[in-house]
Amino acid sequence: MTLELMSHHLCPYVQRAVIALTEKGVQFERTYIDLANKPAWFRDVSPLGKTPVLLVDGTPIFESAVILEYLEETQPNRLHPADPLDRARHRAWIEFGSTVLNDIAGFYSARDEGAFRARTDGLTEKFARLEDELDDDPWFAGTTFSLVDAVFGPVFRYFDTFETIGDFGILANRPRIGRWRRALAARPSIAGAVTTDYPERLRDFLVRRGSHLSALMT
Structure with missing residues (x-):
């Protein structure tokens, strides 16, 4: 599995995903997007035109809450309580x-x-x-x-x-x-x-x- 996180330097929602990935010890690549001048390919993977987007083997997952839940379901070192x-x-x-x-x-x-x-x-x-x-x-x-x-x-x-x-x-x-x-x-x-x-x-x-x-x- 390869993970690539579409990022923006100031986006706090991107930071959430980075923190979760780091806490889980997961390897990932980070690509920065200029949201004032979005490349055409980014519009294809981000229907809302926002960051973050996590590409999982090329399949995009957008919205930080969804990304966090996906990481909880698929990666080690759970950050949610068990109860x-x-x-x-x-x-x-x-x-x-x-x-x-x-x-x-x-x-x-x-x-x-x-x-x-x-x-x-x-x-x-x-x-x-x-x-x-x-x-x-x-x-x-x-x-x-x-x-x-x-x-x-x-x-x-x-x-x-x-x-x-x-x-x-x-x-x-x-x-x-x-x-x-x-x-x-x-x-x-x-x-x-x-x-x-x-x-x-x-x-x-x-x-x-x-x-x-x-x-x-x-």
């Missing part, structure tokens, strides 16, 4: 993580201060809810790294850059999230899911958005 109820709970929190990513996109794309503050408040509320879900263990599910951890590693990576722009208070007074965030950042699979120039690429992307956050940066 069906726990597994369902984890899937629900993965969906929560996707909603947080949508809110982050709204945060950095907000055109004016009012919209920006609304997005800030929305993110603050979501992380307050997440703080209540955590305990004092290093990972979401205690001492075992799971797919929920793989999902939130890319989420917190955004804040490494956001916090160089301003103090927005989104993660303030969240000790359990702070502990989890530090553990995730130190995890080799998460640190290695992006290229070393990721912070510079993200800052350039944010400046070019023409948003309220862009104005704060310039």
Whole structure:
């Protein structure tokens, strides 16, 4: 079996797949796609025109949640709990993580201060809810790294850059999230899911958005 992951340098959903593949010890190739200038062949394998896409012996699988589930079914070192109820709970929190990513996109794309503050408040509320879900263990599910951890590693990576722009208070007074965030950042699979120039690429992307956050940066 040959695995090739169609990637984009900034895509957090690509990072999920990279983290899962790395945690499972699976060999794969990574091909970067310029989403602003998609090659014709990419449109053939990605019906939605998005990354990630995993080519399995040339057969495309698209959408990160589907890719993660496929890897769970076919590769070693399972990252989902064995218990069906726990597994369902984890899937629900993965969906929560996707909603947080949508809110982050709204945060950095907000055109004016009012919209920006609304997005800030929305993110603050979501992380307050997440703080209540955590305990004092290093990972979401205690001492075992799971797919929920793989999902939130890319989420917190955004804040490494956001916090160089301003103090927005989104993660303030969240000790359990702070502990989890530090553990995730130190995890080799998460640190290695992006290229070393990721912070510079993200800052350039944010400046070019023409948003309220862009104005704060310039």
